[in-house]
Amino acid sequence: MSAAHELASRCAVLLIEDQALVRDLAAQTLRMRLGCTVEAAGTLAEARKLIDARGADAPFFVAVADLHLPDADAGKILSTLTAADIPAIGVTASFDKDLRESMLLRGAVDYVIKDNTQVFRYVADQIRRLWCNRGQAALVVDDSAAARQLVKNWLERQQLTVYLAADGQEALEVFKEHPDICLVVTDCHMPRMDGFGLVGQLRRKHDREHLAIVGVSSSDDNSLSARFLKLGANDYLGKPFTYEELCARVNQNIAMLDSVATLREQATRDALTGLFNRRHFYDQAPLHARSAAVNGQVHATLMLDIDFFKKVNDTYGHPAGDAVIRHMAQLLARHFNDGLVARLGGEEFSVMLTTTPAEAKARAEAFRQALEESPTAHDGRVLSCTCSVGLCLTPGLPAHELLQRADLLLYEAKSSGRNRVCASDAP
Ligand SMILES: Nc1nc2c(ncn2[C@@H]2O[C@H](COP(=O)(O)OP(=O)(O)OP(=O)(O)O)[C@@H](O)[C@H]2O)c(=O)[nH]1
Numbered sequence: 001m002s003a004a005h006e007l008a009s010r011c012a013v014l015l016i017e018d019q020a021l022v023r024d025l026a027a028q029t030l031r032m033r034l035g036c037t038v039e040a041a042g043t044l045a046e047a048r049k050l051i052d053a054r055g056a057d058a059p060f061f062v063a064v065a066d067l068h069l070p071d072a073d074a075g076k077i078l079s080t081l082t083a084a085d086i087p088a089i090g091v092t093a094s095f096d097k098d099l100r101e102s103m104l105l106r107g108a109v110d111y112v113i114k115d116n117t118q119v120f121r122y123v124a125d126q127i128r129r130l131w132c133n134r135g136q137a138a139l140v141v142d143d144s145a146a147a148r149q150l151v152k153n154w155l156e157r158q159q160l161t162v163y164l165a166a167d168g169q170e171a172l173e174v175f176k177e178h179p180d181i182c183l184v185v186t187d188c189h190m191p192r193m194d195g196f197g198l199v200g201q202l203r204r205k206h207d208r209e210h211l212a213i214v215g216v217s218s219s220d221d222n223s224l225s226a227r228f229l230k231l232g233a234n235d236y237l238g239k240p241f242t243y244e245e246l247c248a249r250v251n252q253n254i255a256m257l258d259s260v261a262t263l264r265e266q267a268t269r270d271a272l273t274g275l276f277n278r279r280h281f282y283d284q285a286p287l288h289a290r291s292a293a294v295n296g297q298v299h300a301t302l303m304l305d306i307d308f309f310k311k312v313n314d315t316y317g318h319p320a321g322d323a324v325i326r327h328m329a330q331l332l333a334r335h336f337n338d339g340l341v342a343r344l345g346g347e348e349f350s351v352m353l354t355t356t357p358a359e360a361k362a363r364a365e366a367f368r369q370a371l372e373e374s375p376t377a378h379d380g381r382v383l384s385c386t387c388s389v390g391l392c393l394t395p396g397l398p399a400h401e402l403l404q405r406a407d408l409l410l411y412e413a414k415s416s417g418r419n420r421v422c423a424s425d426a427p
Pocket of ligand 1 (some may be wrong): 272305306307308309310311313317318319320321325345346347400414418
């Protein structure tokens with residue numbers, strides 16, 4: 001399930017706003033932009049009822065709360081939400097420094113000033129960010145225990161999982177234990193290994209598109225930021241920084257990683273089936289074919305094509321054809337989860353495996369049989385299909401020749417009756 005679908009189906013937002021017009025506008029904007037459940041209250045008493053009704057099993061993910069309600073002030077609203085363990089985004093018409101400080105002290109995740117109709121778009125973006133931050137891990141590296149604990153608290157408020165390290169050396173050890181860390185916030189001057197050393201080490205293995213690094217320092221030497229960035233940091237923050245500054249930078253960097261991951265996914269995956277697409281397959285096939293096969297193994301190349309697929313489209317319609325393609329893809333992914341599996345286009349698929357010739361033949365045949373015996377359903381109809389398979393087992397060939405030969409064998413399987421595997425002679 002994509003993050004957007006998950007958010008739409010699982011996230012519930014509590015909206016507390018006493019002005020009916022603003023409440024309706026906010027609810028409409030949040031529902032439209034997030035697709036999720038939004039429950040609205042006009043007073044804190046009503047909000048309490050909504051919180052109780054949800055109970056501990058399906059709590060609100062976040063509350064968007066006007067901080068001036070007829071039955072409560074900012075302090076009472078925020079402490080009620082904190083007690084219920086609901087992160088709060090404060091909404092206020094009148095903003096001042098004291099209110100900001102009291103909001104942040106009471107654990108508000110963020111605040112917005114209600115001075116234009118666009119503020120709830122920002123709120124929706126923040127909620128989406130918070131939702132996506134769950135399950136993302138960050139590492140804070142600082143030799144000052146107080147400084148790293150403060151940053152940890154702030155990042156946890158943004159729903160991130162946070163690990164700590166007191167210097168670069170320890171950071172590398174923590175990183176080894178938690179390779180899922182996607183963001184590092186590192187101080188500059190530290191014993192054993194400083195921030196520059198750490199950035200250098202991390203960049204040996206992790207590029208900017210997979211790991212975001214934010215350098216921080218309290219030094220007034222303004223060459224530090226350039227040095228961090230040249231070594232490969234994505235961003236730099238001078239100490240002291242505010243909660244809002246840190247969150248904005250961190251969230252921007254994580255959002256950049258997410259965008260790159262989405263683009264990468266779109267560039268390499270087939271949208272209908274989720275399998276690798278033709279481009280990725282042809283990029284990877286030569287690497288696959290070149291990697292050494294040992295112990296009597298070869299690089300087996302399969303070309304597979306659904307039989308008489310046009311008839312499925314013509315008889316039941318294109319959506320039914322799509323369902324058959326997806327079914328074939330799921331079965332392929334399951335049967336060949338150790339190989340490179342791709343949809344090359346239309347109803348044509350390819351698989352590259354490293355295995356023994358006998359096993360490749362047995363697995364290709366097992367797949368053909370499994371497809372024949374497992375119809376799929378679409379729109380209340382049972383749809384069966386079969387496929388033809390060309391299997392090239394010739395060792396030592398470059399990828400393009402393996403694929404050409406597998407294609408010729410597929411042609412042979414089609415012309416000799418379909419629903420069969422035609423394999424080249426085993427070496
Ligand atoms: N539903 C659906 N149909 C597609 C898609 N891509 C290609 N097709 C259709 O796939 C059909 C392929 O038909 P043919 O190449 O004649 O092959 P076939 O009917 O399977 O016949 P044989 O391969 O000879 O057994 C065409 O009707 C295409 O329009 C797709 O993404 N979805």
